[in-house]
Amino acid sequence: QYKEDYSEYLSSLNFEDIVATGGKTKVHLKTKSSRLETKLRQLKKPRSPRSAYTFFCIEARKPYLKLTEQSKLLAEKWKALSDSEKQVYEQRAEEDKRRYRDAMIDWEMCMQQTGNSQILQEYFENNNVDVAKKHLAKQLTQCEESLGG
Structure with missing residues (x-):
């Protein structure tokens, strides 16, 4: 279900949205942030x-x-x-x-x-x-x- 929702979200983005995020979605940025937090704790x-x-x-x-x-x-x-x-x-x-x-x-x-x-x-x-x-x-x-x- 998540994959379907996520792919639907990605397909709903227009070119300006993608350019505004530097080609990165919010999900990607959040994942990167949580990885950094884990690394900082380590x-x-x-x-x-x-x-x-x-x-x-x-x-x-x-x-x-x-x-x-x-x-x-x-x-x-x-x-x-x-x-x-x-x-x-x-x-x-x-x-x-x-x-x-x-x-x-x-x-x-x-x-x-x-x-x-x-x-x-x-x-x-x-x-x-x-x-x-x-x-x-x-x-x-x-x-x-x-x-x-």
Whole structure:
């Protein structure tokens, strides 16, 4: 059934649609993206930083409740917290952001040193990483080359 639907979808595309996607369909792009995510996990890319709300949820969750009930309860509790109570979780989130930035710099350097710069380039392209981050990666590469690494 999927193959039929997919071939029907492909046949429904007009020339402009195909040119606009560079000849690649959304399915192809999604598959490529999921392969990249799998590869990044295998290469031990650091996990994204947690938000203040996530830290709150981890601490305040009730495992015996259904997920929907738990989500509603946690959202209500979060909204009811004062700014000073939220500050504790926001500090944890800031610490986690710093941890993530440091870990990403180490990971990116490791990718360069182990010859996985192609994966790093795909990661930058797929996630629309800003120019500053790309510039940082270029500087790291130049630094390694000047050190003879």
